Amino acid sequence: MKKCLLFILGFILLSFTACEYKFIDPIEVELPDEPVSFTGQIIPIFQDKCVTCHSSTSPILTTSNAYGNLINGNYIDTVIPEQSALYEKVNDGHPGGNxxxxxxxxxxxxxxxTEGARNN
Ligand code: HEC
Incomplete structure (x- = not known):
């Protein structure tokens, strides 16, 4: 009986940790002062972490037109960068999220x- 209770307790504890919200606060990360390069730094992230899923189902991140798609599709909000659809998506635990x-x-x-989402 004791064993069974322990098992149930363990299970409950485990399910709590499994559902834990994995929010990462990128504000804590220190980056160099120079501007971020879209082609040099952002595109490689898409290629490395996103296109496996996004090249066929929702091709917004396909390298050749990723910039246009993001801007035209309203995925970027330079006024309130944290509310950009692109940023919210990757920080909310969607399939390819954080x-x-x-x-x-x-x-x-x-x-x-934040730097204006330039095609640089
Ligand atoms: C494991 C597969 C997978 C990976 C990897 C992935 N995604 Fe997604 N993404 C999805 C699915 C499925 C959806 C649609 C469901 C949803 O909106 O949550 C989606 C939706 C999105 C959307 C909203 C699309 C729309 O048309 O509104 C954006 C933006 C996005 N992902 C960005 C990214 C970025 C950036 C990366 C890389 C960091 C990434 N995703 C990695 C599967 C993935």
């Missing part, structure tokens, strides 16, 4: 948007 991106990559995306 489990796929590390804090530095998230910080780079946020900094790029």
């Amino acid at each position: 489990e796929a991106l590390n804090a530095t990559e998230l910080a780079l995306i946020l900094k790029w948007i």
